[in-house]
Amino acid sequence: MEFVDEIIETGGPILGSEHMETLRVCMQCGKCTGGCPSGRLTAIRTRKMILSALLNMRDEVLSSDELWLCTTCYTCYERCPRNVKVTDITRTIRNIAGREGYLAKSHRMAASYVIKTGHGVPINDAVKESRKKLGLSEIPPTTHAYKDALKGIQTLAKKTKFDELIDFDWETMNLKE
Ligand code: SF4
Ligand code: SF4
Known part of the structure; x- marks a missing residue:
């Protein structure tokens, strides 16, 4: 299974499939990264994490320290011009990472x-x-x-x-x- 499908399938029962499907329409504009308060101080790069997920880079995303640097402030969620539900996608990726022993x-x-x-x-x-x-x-x-x-x-x-x-x-x- 592609990582993107796994993320959508994992978050779907809680957040709704339509909500999670927004992951597929990211156009890599970078507005999420540009407004991320955590990204100003840490290594988290939201756009890169979304791209890595879309490129099926499952192990890299799940084992990355940056995944845990999001404060779930929802700024990216509000700024995204494509309505990608970025924060909820991040939380879902964390759930998968937690199950696999990568919990920070x-x-x-x-x-x-x-x-x-x-x-x-x-x-x-x-x-x-x-x-x-x-x-x-x-x-x-x-x-x-x-x-x-x-x-x-x-x-x-x-x-x-x-x-x-x-x-x-x-x-x-x-x-x-
Ligand atoms: S703001 Fe939305 S469309 Fe732009 S890179 Fe981030 S997730 Fe993708
Ligand atoms: S929700 Fe997370 S990734 Fe999005 S802007 Fe806030 S800290 Fe950054």
């Missing part, structure tokens, strides 16, 4: 916080202080306040094998290795 350490780390705390970015003292200044309760009504809900998230992580996907160690409550 930084993303595995954020995922481990979801299992440990219910949040990819748990609350800290600075956020608590900001919440107080805004007249909000110091702790938000999430898993930070409702510990039983965290047990539900951990059960989901086990049942969906999300813990295995990120190599989570339940004894140390951290990533393995």
Whole structure:
């Protein structure tokens, strides 16, 4: 199967086939790369990644570090003159890469916080202080306040094998290795 078909087939059930089919109409204008805030500071080149996918360069795309440098800000998605759903295509490629063991350490780390705390970015003292200044309760009504809900998230992580996907160690409550 061509990589482009695999991407469309993988994202289709969640995002819709029509949405994913937009990948085929990229005209390589570069407006995605030109507006990418992450690309100003990192090696990510969105146009190149789309071209590599279209050229069936599956291994290169899945194993590239750049794939994980997208912040999913959706700027490219809004700028694309061909309505290529760039960000969602990137997320779908990441899903494929994750399944094949290419998940970036930084993303595995954020995922481990979801299992440990219910949040990819748990609350800290600075956020608590900001919440107080805004007249909000110091702790938000999430898993930070409702510990039983965290047990539900951990059960989901086990049942969906999300813990295995990120190599989570339940004894140390951290990533393995
Ligand atoms: S902006 Fe759209 S058409 Fe232009 S290179 Fe990026 S994805 Fe392709
Ligand atoms: S969604 Fe990702 S690739 Fe697109 S502009 Fe934002 S950081 Fe760049």
